[in-house]
Amino acid sequence: MTYTRRRTWTYGLVALPAMVFLALQAWPLSRAAVSVIIGPGGHLTLAHIRRVFTDSLFLRGLSYNLFIPLVSVALEAAIGLAMALWFYYLRRGKSLWRTIAIVPFALPEIVYLLTAKLIFRQHGYLNSILYRLGGAAAAVGWFQPQSILSAGVIILVDAWRVTPVVFLIVLMALEQMPDSYLEAARVDSASRWQIICLIQIPLAVPALLVALALRAVDAFRIFATPFVLMGVEGMPVLTSVAYHYKMEANDAVAANVAALTLALALFAATTATLLAAGRRGGGR
């Protein structure tokens, strides 16, 4: 078997589970797609889509679904990279600190989120501290619906939990970097700041991009964090809106519209990311 043919086989085998999964999804997805464009009389209609796209809950969900992942992933990139560099230069207790840093990610999600809720709720830990420091006026409505602050809390809680993923991937890339690059820079009297900015960060970018691509897809599907902390109405995102339509309003067609909107957005975002990564990697 030639090398090229062997490689094609390997790729085929790797892609097989994904193809089986897609085949299994094809039927429900096509049924969902048909349900959103067929009216009660069996004729083609855009009424369902129009109905959902004029629902204020859906529109709020759509806007939060764009805003939260964007800011969250940017925050994770910045903090993940900074943490990785800090850990890279840490001399003592590296393993201990690394273990502590990944605790939020290692905790079961529901435990982490309920703890976060206890911290940020109206009479939660954080407001208790603020109350003691500055009286009732110092307490803050962290979960005030439709406020930038509440969106910030959701982003912070979400980013806090998953930043260790970005951090670990980037740290691994930094640690695998050949020492000779850094030694050569030092011989040329480069400062630590110059080494970080001109050598380490550019070389860590491919690993960072992989981590961010994974996180971006994950962040678009955000559900548990806003759902547990603020409920569907408090902080709607497309997944929780679809859940609400199906389980609470018993409106399967509206749920399909919301779910398909998310699926299409995800497909577009993933394709764009892969194309961008492909272009950066020279089409390899």
Add this chain to the structure above:
Amino acid sequence: MRPAAFTFKAVPKGRKRLTLIRTAHLWQLLIAALLPLLSCGRSVGPTTEITFAAALLPSEQAAYKSILEEFTQQTGIQVRLIPQQYAQIRTTIEAEVRAGRGHLDVVELDVYLLPVMHQQMLPLDTLIFRRQELSRQVPNDAWEVCFFGDPEQLLYLPHRLNWQAMIYDAQVLGEPPANWQDLLEVAERHSGAIGFKAARYEGLVCDLFPFLWQAGGNPQHPDSPAARETMDMITALAPHFNSAARSYKENSILQAQEHQEIVLHFNWPFAVPLLRQKNLLPQRFRTAPLPRGPAGGATILGGGYLGIPATAPHPEAAARLMDYLTSPEAQKRMVSAMGWFPVRPEGWEAMTDQDREDFAGFLDMRREVRARPSRIDYQEISRIWQNGFHDMVFEDADPEAVLAEMQKRIDEQDDGSQP
């Protein structure tokens, strides 16, 4: 080598005995093999197992299982209990009926699902023995929802009854607000600490419809002076809602009360045992009737109803379980073990004095319980009210215009889907 004394030849009597034992074993095996065949076609037999899906809290499951064990002892019918949420029970029934076969024998449904699910349920007329007797015991509003379309065709039996009352912080408020005016005064004094289940789901109308009835209104007539008066009251109250009200549901609003983020809210009886476990009731929180409106007091009927899905594999055994669960003995046990409200008067005898004190607000409302509209498109009516409420309360839309639009949509429903 085996000693001669132990060989079969040496003991002919023993061999005879052995042959007899072998024959007996063969007969036993044959009977065991034939038993399932003999019992084919009978839905009730000593080894029948039925599947029962009910909406139980984790804290209720052990007590409920012991009630079912008593049924098994009496009848020999095993019951496999599946604790589920109402929405999941509904989805399962729909899937089983669509498939034409299923596993569920008895299901518990929330009262608001009864009209919607009526086509998927088996008529109970020929199955339930206690029908006449039960009809005399169950309160009228609670009995009427057991039928849909044909007033003679019984589809459900009430399993437990619920209605809402007020849970208030007695340490902060002292006395609970008795009427709308008192409620507004409390709200102004404790602005931001009024609980209201304003998440867009069925619970919202459970808080809203009692106000409507207290004003003399009807959920099917939003374009009426009573509905207008109700929304005037609600929009006056809304600025004092807790900021998290939009996401409040039964459990989250109760948690807000526990954390003392709100001073009062309206909820179902399940809240009482939960607050009692935490020593918060009656020490800090107490129950009271909902504040009375211009047309008097009113609260909303809730509760679980039992039915047999059309695809139930053992309908006769299922009916026997329903008969048992609505019997005076079982109802008394449900009251004493789980604090549920009974469907028949004998059940109240099992309530202790402490229960009567803790549930006082609920008990005071026994005569003021009202059922939601019994119509197949009820969920659409509910959704119209939920969206209208949000438009008026959170989007500052003009109540008069919103109520008129709601009426238009309900009229369209009347023209289209009312049987």
